[in-house]
Every structure is written in structure tokens, then in C-alpha cells.
Amino acid sequence: MPRSNQVEAPSTDEVIAGEARYLVQTYTRPARVFTHGEGAYLFDATGKRYLDFAAGIAVNALGHADPEWVQAVAKQSTRLAHVSNLYHTAEHVQLAQRLVEHSFADRVFFCNSGTEANEAALKFARKYAFVRAAGAATGTRVIAFENGFHGRTIGALSMTAKPQYREPFAPLVPDVVFLALNDLDALAAAFDGHVCAAIVEPIQGEGGVNVASAEFLRELRRLCDESGAVLIFDEVQCGLGRTGSLWAHTATGVYPDIMTLAKPLAGGLPIGAVLVTDAVAAALRPGDHGSTFAAGPLVCRAAQVVFDRVSDPQFLARVAASGAYLRDRLLALELDNMLQVRGAGLLLGAQFSVPVKPLIGAAAECGLLLISAGDNVLRLCPPLIVDQAQIDFAVETIGSCWSALQ
Numbered sequence: 160m161p162r163s164n165q166v167e168a169p170s171t172d173e174v175i176a177g178e179a180r181y182l183v184q185t186y187t188r189p190a191r192v193f194t195h196g197e198g199a200y201l202f203d204a205t206g207k208r209y210l211d212f213a214a215g216i217a218v219n220a221l222g223h224a225d226p227e228w229v230q231a232v233a234k235q236s237t238r239l240a241h242v243s244n245l246y247h248t249a250e251h252v253q254l255a256q257r258l259v260e261h262s263f264a265d266r267v268f269f270c271n272s273g274t275e276a277n278e279a280a281l282k283f284a285r286k287y288a289f290v291r292a293a294g295a296a297t298g299t300r301v302i303a304f305e306n307g308f309h310g311r312t313i314g315a316l317s318m319t320a321k322p323q324y325r326e327p328f329a330p331l332v333p334d335v336v337f338l339a340l341n342d343l344d345a346l347a348a349a350f351d352g353h354v355c356a357a358i359v360e361p362i363q364g365e366g367g368v369n370v371a372s373a374e375f376l377r378e379l380r381r382l383c384d385e386s387g388a389v390l391i392f393d394e395v396q397c398g399l400g401r402t403g404s405l406w407a408h409t410a411t412g413v414y415p416d417i418m419t420l421a422k423p424l425a426g427g428l429p430i431g432a433v434l435v436t437d438a439v440a441a442a443l444r445p446g447d448h449g450s451t452f453a454a455g456p457l458v459c460r461a462a463q464v465v466f467d468r469v470s471d472p473q474f475l476a477r478v479a480a481s482g483a484y485l486r487d488r489l490l491a492l493e494l495d496n497m498l499q500v501r502g503a504g505l506l507l508g509a510q511f512s513v514p515v516k517p518l519i520g521a522a523a524e525c526g527l528l529l530i531s532a533g534d535n536v537l538r539l540c541p542p543l544i545v546d547q548a549q550i551d552f553a554v555e556t557i558g559s560c561w562s563a564l565q
């Protein structure tokens with residue numbers, strides 16, 4: 160059946176000209192316009208089909224237009240979309256209950272994006288330190304990591320290492336120290352009594368798909384406990400089933416005091432969540448933080464559908480199996496210049512010795528959407544519902560495009 164957005168879509172050229180004329184130019188986009196999606200596929204305005212191995216930057220866990228998600232969103236939108244956090248609604252309580260019952264956390268604070276979740280985590284860590292100090296001077300130092308990415312608002316940006324993102328916006332929040340991931344010696348030296356929080360992605364996404372070792376996270380946990388600092392895991396990209404476990408940190412046996420989530424949680428609608436222990440929550444009072452839009456009934460109903468699907472052990476086992484298959488097939492390509500495949504589940508990074516931009520461009524021409532994580536790392540983060548035949552197509556396309564480029 161034809162879709163109305165297909166029939167009425169303006170031409171590719173009209174959209175691109177309109178973008179250049181009306182939008183603030185903070186993005187560089189390829190010259191194609193997407194009109195709709197179905198499962199792991201996206202379609203552009205010319206009708207061309209693409210296998211989507213970007214998934215909206217690790218957002219579309221259930222793919223596009225998942226029937227159950229569509230039905231739940233459509234039904235909820237006819238009842239209630241937004242009332243603000245001035246009032247009670249059932250849907251955010253139901254979502255928070257699911258998150259608490261499936262994690263280390265006792266309570267949840269909702270917001271609208273990953274950066275907001277990290278912004279809230281920073282405020283919560285500061286308030287926790289302030290309450291704990293009971294009037295004495297508090298340490299405000301935050302330990303963060305090189306190649307970490309936590310978002311673009313000032314607090315989250317302050318904890319993000321990349322100089323290009325930071326420098327034009329200085330001064331940022333002071334007293335953030337960046338250490339090398341997995342460097343145990345640097346870690347021990349940094350905890351000097353002034354630290355109020357450490358923030359780490361158990362698997363760094365944007366920074367190159369770098370895995371924090373269990374040993375490193377254990378030592379970080381120990382140092383936080385010893386000094387009274389809170390440990391924040393940013394699972395905005397690696398959490399919610401992407402690694403084949405519900406949470407990326409589960410595989411390490413190390414648990415945080417605060418965990419931030421966003422990207423896939425509502426299947427493409429904007430949401431963020433900050434999961435905390437009771438000890439952290441006890442430091443917070445009405446008025447300490449808030450958001451007009453956060454956790455409205457529409458987005459929370461969408462998130463319930465996503466959460467129920469991705470937290471199913473059978474679903475997670477399929478993600479783990481798909482990830483292992485993808486990794487094996489990538490390695491079997493034995494591409495010149497591909498140095499390593501790292502990551503977990505369906506968050507994989509193929510490290511090349513040369514830039515991957517030409518490969519991404521060539522693959523898109525062949526109907527495969529890929530993204531990078533830094534110049535030389537191809538990031539593979541398809542929808543979690545990707546099947547074996549789709550993985551075969553992706554790997555074969557990567558192989559043939561790479562050969563054609565040599």
C-alpha cells in the first residue's frame with residue numbers, strides 16, 4: 160500500500176536546498192533524503208532501499224516502524240501525550256518500575272536525551288557530595304576518560320575529552336580530569352580526596368568502540384568507594400541490549416551508583432533516564448532538577464514496548480549470537496588495513512589503519528548505511544533485530560566496496 164509520505168515527499172533536491180537555506184549548518188549530511196523505513200531498511204526519496212547499519216546512531220533497536228511500537232504510540236497518542244511533571248501519570252511509573260526491577264538501581268529520573276541524562280548525573284553527584292559534606296568543603300573534581308563522549312551541553316561537554324568539541328565553548332565546568340582508559344596507574348594517582356564523581360562508558364561508542372576492562376572498572380569502583388565518590392556509567396550507547404546483555408556493565412560484575420541511558424530507550428522518540436541508588440536519590444529534593452517534557456505518557460508508552468522486547472532473555476541471546484556472527488564474518492574478510500574488530504554484541508568497531516570515510520560513501524551507493532567512530536574506525540551498530548541474511552549482505556558489501564577502493 161502506498162504511504163502518504165512517499166506520495167507527497169518533495170524531491171531530494173528541494174529538501175537539500177531547503178536545508179542549506181533554513182537550517183543552522185551544524186551537520187554535514189550526505190545527499191539523500193529518507194522518507195520511510197521498515198525493519199532494518201530505510202528508503203530514500205528516489206525509492207532506493209538501504210540496509211541500515213547505523214540505526215539512527217544506535218537508536219532504532221527494533222528497527223523502523225515496528226508494528227507493536229507503532230500501534231502502542233498511535234493508541235497512546237489518541238489518549239494523552241503530555242501533561243508535564245506537575246501531575247501524576249501511570250506510564251512513567253510503569254517504565255521506571257521496569258528499569259529498577261531489571262537493574263542495580265532503586266530509582267529513576269527521566270529527561271529527554273543522553274546529554275541531559277549526563278547533565279543530571281553531574282548535578283546529582285555534586286548534590287550527593289554537598290549533602291555528605293554537611294557544610295564542610297566538598298570535592299568537585301570529576302574523573303573522565305580520553306575518547307569518552309557524554310554529550311554537547313556544557314556539563315556533559317565538560318566531561319567529554321575531544322578538543323574540537325570543547326575549545327570553541329570554553330570556559331567549561333572546571334575541575335574535570337581526563338585519564339587514559341584502562342590505565343590503572345593513572346587511576347590510582349588521580350584519586351586524591353577531591354574527587355566527587357567518575358564517569359565512564361563501559362564501552363566507548365563515539366570515541367572508537369573501546370572496551371573498559373573488568374579489572375579497570377573494578378579498580379575504579381574500589382577507588383570511588385574508598386573516597387566516597389559516585390561512579391557513573393554512561394550506557395547511553397552501549398546499554399539496553401546492544402551488547403547482548405541488558406546492560407554492558409553486567410559482563411564485568413561491576414555496578415555503578417548512577418547509570419545514564421537514552422538512545423534506544425523509546426525506539427526513536429526522545430528520552431533520557433538517570434538510574435540511581437537510594438543513597439544518591441536521598442540527597443535530592445523537590446526542585447533540585449526538572450524538565451517540562453521528560454517522561455510524558457507517549458514517550459514512556461513507546462519505551463515500555465522497547466524495554467519489554469529488549470529485556471527478554473531470548474531477544475538478548477539473539478543479539479549476542481548476531482554480534483558473534485557479524486564479528487566472525489568481518490574477521491574472515493581478512494581485509495588489508497583492518498587491524499582489529501572490538502566491542503561486544505552489536506556494537507562493534509573495525510579499526511583500520513586508514514580513514515573509513517571512502518568506504519562509508521561507497522557502501523551507501525551499494526545500499527548499506529554505515530557510520531564511523533573517529534577517522535579510522537568503522538562502527539557497526541545495526542538495529543538489534545538484524546537477521547543473518549542482512550549481516551551477510553552487510554559484510555559482503557563491506558568486502559566488495561573495500562576491494563573496489565584499493
Ligand SMILES: Cc1ncc(COP(=O)(O)O)c(C=O)c1O
Pocket residue numbers: 216272273274275277308309310311360364365393394395396397421422
Ligand atoms: C555514550 C554517549 N553518551 C551521551 C551521548 C549524548 O546523547 P544525545 O546525543 O542523546 O544527547 C551520546 C551520543 O552519541 C553517547 O554516545
